[in-house]
Amino acid sequence: MAEYVPGTCYLDSNKGLYLISIDPFVTKEASKRVCIIGAGANGLATLKILAETHQVQSGRWKLVAFEERDNVGGIWYHPQTSLFSSPPIIKDILN
Amino acid sequence: MAFPSFPFPPETSLFPTAAVVQKYLEGYARHFDLLRLVRLCTRVEKVFWDTDSREWSVTLSTGERLMFDFVVVANGHYSKPRYPHAAGLQSWLDSGRAMHSAWYRSPGGFAHHKTVMVVGGGPSARDICADLMGIIPLLLHSTPVSPSEIGVTYPDDTETYRKVGRVVEYRGGGSVLLQDGSIEPDIDLVILATGYEMSFPFFSQIRSGIPPLPPPLPNELFNSTYHVFPLALHLFPLRGDFPPTSIAFPGLLYRVAPLPLFEDQVRAIARVLEDPAALDRLSCAVNIVARVHALMCEKGTDDPLQIAKAWSRVALLEPFEYRTQLNVFAGKKWTASEWEIECWKNKAVLRREWKAIERSGKAGEWIKGVGMNGMDDWIVLSRSLLSKARHRAAD
Numbered sequence: 001m002a003e004y005v006p007g008t009c010y011l012d013s014n015k016g017l018y019l020i021s022i023d024p025f026v027t028k029e030a031s032k033r034v035c036i037i038g039a040g041a042n043g044l045a046t047l048k049i050l051a052e053t054h055q056v057q058s059g060r061w062k063l064v065a066f067e068e069r070d071n072v073g074g075i076w077y078h079p080q081t082s083l084f085s086s087p088p089i090i091k092d093i094l095n
Numbered sequence: 096m097a098f099p100s101f102p103f104p105p106e107t108s109l110f111p112t113a114a115v116v117q118k119y120l121e122g123y124a125r126h127f128d129l130l131r132l133v134r135l136c137t138r139v140e141k142v143f144w145d146t147d148s149r150e151w152s153v154t155l156s157t158g159e160r161l162m163f164d165f166v167v168v169a170n171g172h173y174s175k176p177r178y179p180h181a182a183g184l185q186s187w188l189d190s191g192r193a194m195h196s197a198w199y200r201s202p203g204g205f206a207h208h209k210t211v212m213v214v215g216g217g218p219s220a221r222d223i224c225a226d227l228m229g230i231i232p233l234l235l236h237s238t239p240v241s242p243s244e245i246g247v248t249y250p251d252d253t254e255t256y257r258k259v260g261r262v263v264e265y266r267g268g269g270s271v272l273l274q275d276g277s278i279e280p281d282i283d284l285v286i287l288a289t290g291y292e293m294s295f296p297f298f299s300q301i302r303s304g305i306p307p308l309p310p311p312l313p314n315e316l317f318n319s320t321y322h323v324f325p326l327a328l329h330l331f332p333l334r335g336d337f338p339p340t341s342i343a344f345p346g347l348l349y350r351v352a353p354l355p356l357f358e359d360q361v362r363a364i365a366r367v368l369e370d371p372a373a374l375d376r377l378s379c380a381v382n383i384v385a386r387v388h389a390l391m392c393e394k395g396t397d398d399p400l401q402i403a404k405a406w407s408r409v410a411l412l413e414p415f416e417y418r419t420q421l422n423v424f425a426g427k428k429w430t431a432s433e434w435e436i437e438c439w440k441n442k443a444v445l446r447r448e449w450k451a452i453e454r455s456g457k458a459g460e461w462i463k464g465v466g467m468n469g470m471d472d473w474i475v476l477s478r479s480l481l482s483k484a485r486h487r488a489a490d
Contacts (some may be wrong), residue, residue, distance in 0.1 A: 032368055035153050035163040037142070037297070039133045041120055042169040042346040045098065045357035046364070047129045053365055061368065065169075066155060068138035072124050075173045076117040078200070 032061045039067035040074015098123060098354045105466030108458065109449045109476065139297045142166055144337035151341065165368060166342045168295060175294040177320070178287060179214065183265035187285060192269065196288035202226040208283040212237055212271070214262060215288035221249065223288055225450075228256050235259050235279060248443075292320035293347065300336055305399045308391070309384045322406040323347060327379030328363055328424065329417070340371035349407050351414040352439065359418045362425035373424070411440065434474045441481055448480040 034050065036043050043065045055061040071077050097103045101123050107115060124130050138156035145152050151163040176195035178184065187193035196219045205211060205227060212235040213224050220236065227234050234256045236249065249258055259279060264272040270280040295301060295318060306317035306324045316335040317324045323344050326332055331339040345360040346353065366373050390405050391397055409417070415431040422429035438445060452458050465472045 032164045033162065034165045034167065034368070035139075035142075035151065035161070036167045036169055037139045038168075038170040039124075039135075040169065040171050041354055042171065042357050043133075043167070044120060044124055044129055045354065046167050046169055046345070046361045047132050048098075048100070048123070048127045049358055049361035050365055050368075051127065051129065051132065053369075055369065063132050065133045066137045066139050066153075067133055067135050068156070070136050071121075072130070072133060072135075073117045073120045074171050076113050076120060078113055078117075 030060055034061060034063050036063065036065035038074065039065045039072040041076070042074070043067070044072060096352055096354060098358055100358065101126060102466065102470065105464065105472075106462045107466065108453075108462065109473075109480075110446055139170075142168075142298050144300060144335075144341070146336060151337075164341065167364065168298070168342065168344045169346060170295065170297075172293045172347055173291045175292045176287070177290045177292045179262075179289050181262050181265060183267075187265045192283070193265070193285040193287060196220070196223060196286055197291070199223055199286060199288075202230050205284065206230050209233065210235065210269075210282050212259075212262075212279070212282050212285045213288055214285060215290070216240065217288065217290060219290070220288035223286055224250070224256070231255070233257070235282070237262050237273075293318055293323060294320070305403050308397065308399050308402060309387055312380055312383065319400075319403040321403045324403070324406065325380070325383050327374060327376060327383070328421065330360060330363060331367065331374060331379075333376060333380055333383070338371065339376060340367045340374055343367070347407055348409050348414070348417075350409050350411075356414060356418060359421040359425075359429070362427060363421045366425045412436070414439075434477070437481075438477050441484075444484045445477060445480055448484050452480075 032055070036046050039047075047063060047065055050056055050061065050063055053061065056063060069077065097119070101119075103111070103119055104122075107119075111119070124133070139153060140156055141152075141154040143152045143154075144150075145162075148162070151166050152160060153163055153166070154160045174197075176197045178188075178195065184193060196215070199219075208231055210233045211227060211231045213220050213227070214237045216238040220238075224234060224236050228250070232255060236256065236258045237260065238249065238258055239261050250256060252258060259273055259277075261274040262271045263274050265285070266272060266278075268280075269282045270278050271282060271285075272278055300316070301318050301323070302315045303318055303320075305319045306313040306315075309325070312325045312333060314334060316332045323332070325334060326344055326347075327339060329348060330343045330345055332342060332344070333339050335342075343360075343364045345364065346357055348356070387402060390402050394401055394405055396402070415436060418431065419429055449458075452461055461476065465476050
């Protein structure tokens with residue numbers, strides 16, 4: 001059973017049995033930690049809709065969004081920048 | 096345009112500026128008390144699926160390493176500029192004679208130039224041209240393909256605005272060589288409105304490159320910089336070292352009204368969080384292969400690069416079908432309203448009419464009180480703009 005993958009059915013030729021495994025990812029469904037990358041319009045919508053679920057309200061799902069800048073808004077959050085200076089949203093432009 | 100759950104304040108311009116949208120988003124976050132769930136000034140440096148513990152390891156700029164069951168990749172796709180491959184462009188960029196539109200804010204800083212060339216055929220290029228027209232003595236607009244091919248229209252040529260073909264080479268002294276062999280001399284500045292690359296610098300479990308065309312689906316998850324492939328429901332990766340129901344890539348489609356779509360995508364994500372088995376991977380794979388096939392027929396090509404470029408640019412009414420599909424998946428009934436489809440189909444006309452009203456100084460009069468009685472006010476306003484446009488066309 002070197003190739004054993006959770007959540008699938010197997011025919012074990014030695015024992016002549018079907019083995020049905022349980023996916024641990026499914027069974028720990030009760031609690032979920034959700035990471036949201038970015039708090040632009042998309043990240044905020046994710047927080048809003050998920051925060052309304054009974055799973056989040058009962059504390060079973062935990063949400064956190066990480067935003068690299070000092071405010072939400074994403075592409076709409078543009079502190080005025082002078083011409084030819086780097087916009088703050090771009091970190092890896094020269095990569 | 097707005098989140099269906101949170102309308103714009105009454106009397107908001109029909110085509111609001113970025114600053115107005117920013118205020119609106121801050122209002123949305125405040126209204127639904129979302130800021131308590133946001134950690135600002137915290138960059139995600141690394142996201143990695145741990146195959147042993149079957150969870151995501153997330154490393155932050157603070158040095159913390161936290162474990163998660165599900166990751167929503169919502170970092171956007173409008174921050175890493177895409178530069179065209181053209182000979183000589185790098186030295187123009189180095190010397191400041193060329194810049195990407197990501198840096199563009201307002202026309203004021205450009206008024207001292209005599210000749211400016213805007214490169215690109217998308218919305219940014221059109222917006223910047225509209226901004227600079229009449230301010231710059233000669234505005235050149237380099238479009239990659241003929242406008243009729245991609246179904247957009249550009250302004251007619253005038254004494255101060257002229258459309259030209261693709262740039263083949265950027266030469267010394269401010270001249271460029273165009274595809275047809277002609278040369279445009281004395282260009283002071285080139286603004287490259289050439290779009291952005293999809294980029295996930297924190298995520299290494301994705302392969303860079305153009306995926307081969309299915310069937311069968313490729314064995315890995317690809318980022319072509321034009322699309323992420325293959326994603327079930329344009330959200331969940333069907334390939335990768337991690338379960339498709341442990342990560343989602345929302346918000347990657349172009350030519351959509353983003354905000355309403357975002358909320359519906361999250362409803363599908365919530366469904367998968369609730370019951371991972373709800374995602375029927377086989378039928379999703381079949382849908383992906385069918386869409387590839389349809390695009391190949393429509394574009395008349397089996398070039399994987401062309402399909403990659405076309406993948407995220409949805410057809411005119413596809414966003415409505417997609418939103419219906421997401422809602423069905425989430426167990427909700429939703430169909431697009433007639434006026435929503437009407438406005439979406441006519442958004443170019445609405446925009447033109449609204450801009451003309453703004454120029455005439457009558458925007459305040461038109462928008463007065465609109466939204467006080469809810470959504471119906473906006474519908475009435477949109478319909479009267481469309482009827483205004485129809486009357487003018489008839490005259």
